[in-house]
Amino acid sequence: MPKHGKNFRNASKDLKPLDRFSVEDAVAKTVAASFAKFDETVDVAMRLGVDPKYSDQMVRGAVPLPNGLGKTVRVAVFCKGEKQAEAREAGADFVGAEDLIDKIKEGWLDFDAAIATPDVMALVGRVGRVLGPRGLMPNAKTGSVTMDVAKAVKELKAGRVEFKVDKAGVLHAPFGKVSFGAEKLCGNLKALVEAVIRQKPAAAKGNYLLSMAVSSTMGPGYKIDLTQVKKFLEG
Numbered sequence: 001m002p003k004h005g006k007n008f009r010n011a012s013k014d015l016k017p018l019d020r021f022s023v024e025d026a027v028a029k030t031v032a033a034s035f036a037k038f039d040e041t042v043d044v045a046m047r048l049g050v051d052p053k054y055s056d057q058m059v060r061g062a063v064p065l066p067n068g069l070g071k072t073v074r075v076a077v078f079c080k081g082e083k084q085a086e087a088r089e090a091g092a093d094f095v096g097a098e099d100l101i102d103k104i105k106e107g108w109l110d111f112d113a114a115i116a117t118p119d120v121m122a123l124v125g126r127v128g129r130v131l132g133p134r135g136l137m138p139n140a141k142t143g144s145v146t147m148d149v150a151k152a153v154k155e156l157k158a159g160r161v162e163f164k165v166d167k168a169g170v171l172h173a174p175f176g177k178v179s180f181g182a183e184k185l186c187g188n189l190k191a192l193v194e195a196v197i198r199q200k201p202a203a204a205k206g207n208y209l210l211s212m213a214v215s216s217t218m219g220p221g222y223k224i225d226l227t228q229v230k231k232f233l234e235g
Contacts, residue, residue: 007035012220019223023232026214026222027189028182033219039070040178040216042185046171046196047211049204056203059165062142063195067184068159070177075156076100078116078124078138083149087115090153101127109134115144115152135162163196169210171196178216189214190233197233 004012011033021029027042034040050057076094077087078101087095094100094111097120104127114131116124116138124131124138131137138144142162146152163173175188193212200208209229215221 008218008220011035015220015222020225021222022228023189023214023224024182024186026224027185029222030214030216030219031178031182031185034178034216036216036218038217040218041070041174042176042178042180042214042216043172043174044189044192044212044214045221046193046209048165048169048171048196049207049210050165050169050201052165052167052169054203057201059171059196059199059201060139060141060163061195061199062144062155062160062162063191064155064158064160065175065188065191067176067180067188069161069174070159070180073113073156073159074111075153076111076114077149077153078114078120079149080117080120083117083147087149087153090150091157092149092153097123104130109136111136113144113156114138115146115149115156117147117149118145121145161192163192186232193229194233 030042048059050059052058074093075091077092078097079087079095080097084095092115101123109130114136121138128137140146143152143155161173161175163171165171173192175192176185180188197208209226212224212226212229213221214224
């Protein structure tokens with residue numbers, strides 16, 4: 001059984017398995033428990049009442065966070081014609097079509113997110129086996145396949161987070177940095193949870209949100225009292 005380090009044990013010494021917290025308290029405790037020398041990312045894990053093996057129960061989307069993600073995002077845009085100038089003006093780091101595809105085939109992947117216009121998706125599909133496993137494949141469900149490339153680029157640069165439920169029905173997503181402080185992190189988490197709830201599949205029956213916890217990169221997880229989530233969203 002793996003052993004936790006001294007700092008982790010100190011951070012979690014008063015945390016009990018059955019403890020549940022309000023959203024605000026869980027976020028505040030996550031910030032207070034951080035101990036790494038770097039600015040830790042804060043994540044949320046949500047177990048959803050869906051079965052992702054059925055396509056009509058997949059939960060996937062994206063949402064711009066009001067306080068950003070606290071990191072620099074390198075954006076590649078696959079497009080042609082006047083859309084290329086539009087993408088560059090919006091702040092895209094790399095813009096092109098066949099030339100970018102050729103670079104990717106040669107092993108280039110120096111970007112964190114990709115956007116494509118619908119007319120070049122056939123081209124992008126040629127490197128789908130490279131982009132897909134790395135989470136870089138543009139997808140209409142997350143707003144990364146669009147003709148409004150300027151809006152998509154600006155959202156990614158400002159801090160748009162993509163989310164997708166995994167095979168076990170668990171959704172993991174970052175929503176900021178410890179340095180943001182609890183108030184800004186709560187604002188980001190509220191936007192993220194609302195977006196996930198909006199994506200509830202019609203085919204999903206029963207309770208949708210089954211459990212929820214927040215944690216920092218190196219710190220312990222704080223489980224949330226689900227009876228407090230509605231109050232948090234309405235606050």
